[in-house]
Every structure is written in structure tokens, then in C-alpha cells.
Amino acid sequence: MRKEITLDAIDRDILFHLARDGRLTNVELARRVGLTPPPCLRRVKRLEESGVITGYRATVDPEAVGRGLEVLVDVEIYAQDRKSFQEFEDTVSSYPEVVEFRRLYGRPDYFVRVAVADHAAYETFLTEKLSGLPAVLRLESHLTMKRIKPDAP
Known part of the structure; x- marks a missing residue:
């Protein structure tokens, strides 16, 4: 608190x-x-x-741990009820490939940052996990070409 x-x-x-x-x-x-x-x-x-400092962490090189491909995914969902939103959020949050997950105002409904080993791993994640969720209406993937400014403190 x-x-x-x-x-x-x-x-x-x-x-x-x-x-x-x-x-x-x-x-x-x-x-x-x-x-x-x-x-x-x-x-x-x-x-x-007071909660201003919430913790300390190590910054890890994604390639060194087999997560060299980063994909930004825009997600629109069918759901309009709280229960469906919560189930979708709980499920997506549980995926280890998801390194950032935000609910947005307007469209798209969600922004998901995914880190995986390569294109094949992303295809597997997309087809076997994300696109199969009942609430998903539309997905748009954006592959990262180059990180210009990494996560800033």
C-alpha cells in the first residue's frame, strides 16, 4: 500500500x-x-x-535466455462483461511468453508484449494459446526490428 x-x-x-x-x-x-x-x-x-520504491530487479539480456524475438500484439476482444475480461486477463497473464500486458482505452482493447526464442516459437504461442481464447476477436502482430530505447528507468 x-x-x-x-x-x-x-x-x-x-x-x-x-x-x-x-x-x-x-x-x-x-x-x-x-x-x-x-x-x-x-x-x-x-x-x-511508502511504496515509492516498489522493488529492485536485474536487467536480463533476452537473447541470453532464449527470448530474442519480441513481438507487440494488439488484441481486440468480443467480451463486454467483467467476468470475460477477468478470465481473459488471468489467462494471458499466466503465459510465460508474455512480458508486458496492458488494458487500453479505445482500440485495441489490449497491448501484449511477447518475448520468445524465434518465429516458430511465436507462431506456436499465437496459434496454440492466444488466438484460441474464446474472447479474442482480432489480433495484430508487430515484430520488433530494432529496440531503439530499451525499458527506461
Whole structure:
């Protein structure tokens, strides 16, 4: 649960540095933001406890783990009732190939980012999983040619 807090320039600077390198030591982070380590650590803990910082993660090279092909999929569905939306969302969220999934305003209804090994793996995912779902009306796939700006912190 997120508590409302007011962020000052130092808090924002802390967030800037941690978003780029979550493995910074407290001593190094304090140096970069112009604090001594104890108040810097207190600020980081406050940002964590308030829910501003929601976690830390490793950035993984998709090709190194067999997910070098990324496809962006626009999905339109037939469903208009809450139960069908929820079932569709629960099912698609459970697929390990899905690395990002958003419900949109307007059309398409959903945006799905899929990461797989190659074209054959994507065809299998599309034909055996996504297109077979009862709510699906239309799918449009966009294959990624080149990532210009990867996920930014």
C-alpha cells in the first residue's frame, strides 16, 4: 500500500540514481546525492516503506535466455462483461511468453508484449494459446526490428 509522501529534490535525486543502478551502496548513493550515509539510508527506507520504491530487479539480456524475438500484439476482444475480461486477463497473464500486458482505452482493447526464442516459437504461442481464447476477436502482430530505447528507468 502506498502512503502519500512529499518528494523533495534529494528524494528525486535518490530515485534517479537507484533507477539507473539499484545495486549502489548506501555510501556511494549518499556521495552522489550530497548526504552522509545515515540520512541517505533513512530516506531510502522511507521511500521503500511508502511504496515509492516498489522493488529492485536485474536487467536480463533476452537473447541470453532464449527470448530474442519480441513481438507487440494488439488484441481486440468480443467480451463486454467483467467476468470475460477477468478470465481473459488471468489467462494471458499466466503465459510465460508474455512480458508486458496492458488494458487500453479505445482500440485495441489490449497491448501484449511477447518475448520468445524465434518465429516458430511465436507462431506456436499465437496459434496454440492466444488466438484460441474464446474472447479474442482480432489480433495484430508487430515484430520488433530494432529496440531503439530499451525499458527506461
